[in-house]
Amino acid sequence: MAEIELRGIGKSWGSFVGVKDVNLTIADEELIVLLGPSGCGKTTTMRMIAGLEEPTGGEILIGGESVTDVDARDRDVAMVFQSYALYPNMTIYENIRFPLRMRGVPKEEQSTLVQRAADMVELGDFLHRKPGALSGGQRQRAALARAVVREPQAFLMDEPLSNLDAKLRAAMRVHIKHLQRQLKITTVYVTHDQIEAMTLADRIVIMQGGEIQQIGAPDQIYSDPANTFVAGFIGSPPMNLITGRVADGAFGAPGVEIPDVPVDDGRAVTLGVRPEDCKVATEGAHLNASVYGVEPTGDVTILTLKTDTDTIEVKADRDFRAELGSPCKITFDTDRLYYFDADAGQRIRTT
Incomplete structure (x- = not known):
């Protein structure tokens, strides 16, 4: 010892x-x-x-x-x-x-x-x-x-x-x-x-x-x-990482818009959100994408979505089902979002 x-x-x-x-x-x-x-x-x-x-x-x-x-x-x-x-x-x-x-x-x-x-x-x-x-x-x-x-x-x-x-x-x-x-x-x-x-x-x-x-x-x-x-290595499924830019106080990427983000305008940012912090929605979505895969696992359904540039995984309700290719709206828990410098990959501390 x-x-x-x-x-x-x-x-x-x-x-x-x-x-x-x-x-x-x-x-x-x-x-x-x-x-x-x-x-x-x-x-x-x-x-x-x-x-x-x-x-x-x-x-x-x-x-x-x-x-x-x-x-x-x-x-x-x-x-x-x-x-x-x-x-x-x-x-x-x-x-x-x-x-x-x-x-x-x-x-x-x-x-x-x-x-x-x-x-x-x-x-x-x-x-x-x-x-x-x-x-x-x-x-x-x-x-x-x-x-x-x-x-x-x-x-x-x-x-x-x-x-x-x-x-x-x-x-x-x-x-x-x-x-x-x-x-x-x-x-x-x-x-x-x-x-x-x-x-x-x-x-x-x-x-x-x-x-x-x-x-x-x-x-x-x-x-x-x-x-x-680290964000992309830890977690099953791992954290979703979406690269975009902040303009007029909002993060934007193809199919994604997050208002009131605590990052300076004009900065290239990688947004991080874990699959369990995503929720299927009918309105007021942060993400608009199409269904690429539906995987029932028993306790949850792993939903894979695609935008023009990114693939996003979501932990949906165990009973959720959707047709492949159908549109899907997702909201994020905005208290559990992560921001990283798009070039260096380092975490942007917002508090």
């Missing part, structure tokens, strides 16, 4: 910059999620914490001590991989026990530690089996137990649920969060799945292009995005 600090960490391969000047402090016992699309630098950042990649600049501290030049095996961190990384010829008991053997833990203690770790992930009755005889979810729990048994200073989890189906992913998310709270071990979790990030994290670090775009609690990231990348 320890604080992890990254001070100006960078990683380059020749002229290609994979991670650029990352500064981040992860509190003791915190579960922090590195979130972003493929190639954003999140896995490289984790691998530098683990010692599997050598940074080309900056410093890494674990528990207040610099580990930048310390070998991976001496950093006292445990990794859980996407591919489980279990030894197929060993039983689950032997897989979990393996790190104890490598660390020279006395034999008389090993059995007790293995059983305790297996019970934590509800695999106590499967220790005699080999990985091939377990389901994907059970194998991932075995990988967790192997990490837990070491009692490391930190857990590093690299997209551990990517190989599981949707139902198993949901169950494992709950299991991981419960286990982390129970053990109180500092955890860094890498994913491209924003649902995983929102449900697991104490804080989310959103990355793009090797740089941190925003750091915050899940609710903060969702309700107060710093730029159009």
Whole structure:
């Protein structure tokens, strides 16, 4: 259990910059999620914490001590991989026990530690089996137990649920969060799945292009995005982003008009509105568009609309139906609109 600090960490391969000047402090016992699309630098950042990649600049501290030049095996961190990384010829008991053997833990203690770790992930009755005889979810729990048994200073989890189906992913998310709270071990979790990030994290670090775009609690990231990348990445469906211009105090774009906006006239602006803050209307609309898609999901209907330049998604009533191509009017919750600079993408703060 320890604080992890990254001070100006960078990683380059020749002229290609994979991670650029990352500064981040992860509190003791915190579960922090590195979130972003493929190639954003999140896995490289984790691998530098683990010692599997050598940074080309900056410093890494674990528990207040610099580990930048310390070998991976001496950093006292445990990794859980996407591919489980279990030894197929060993039983689950032997897989979990393996790190104890490598660390020279006395034999008389090993059995007790293995059983305790297996019970934590509800695999106590499967220790005699080999990985091939377990389901994907059970194998991932075995990988967790192997990490837990070491009692490391930190857990590093690299997209551990990517190989599981949707139902198993949901169950494992709950299991991981419960286990982390129970053990109180500092955890860094890498994913491209924003649902995983929102449900697991104490804080989310959103990355793009090797740089941190925003750091915050899940609710903060969702309700107060710093730029159009964050706004468009978080949310299911994500925030609608409509580019237009402010004139005579009103925002205008093809099919869209919002009066009395708190942005200077003449400015090119990207308007942001979340699908749940849109409502199908019969008059007084902020948006006039045609129906492009209707997707009933059970609790809501996802309505896709098209203007001449934009595609907008709306969460409509569960019973709403419409013919494709038919006209549709939408009103926005004007207290929940976001404004971004159309060129830089940064949030325009209006209060």
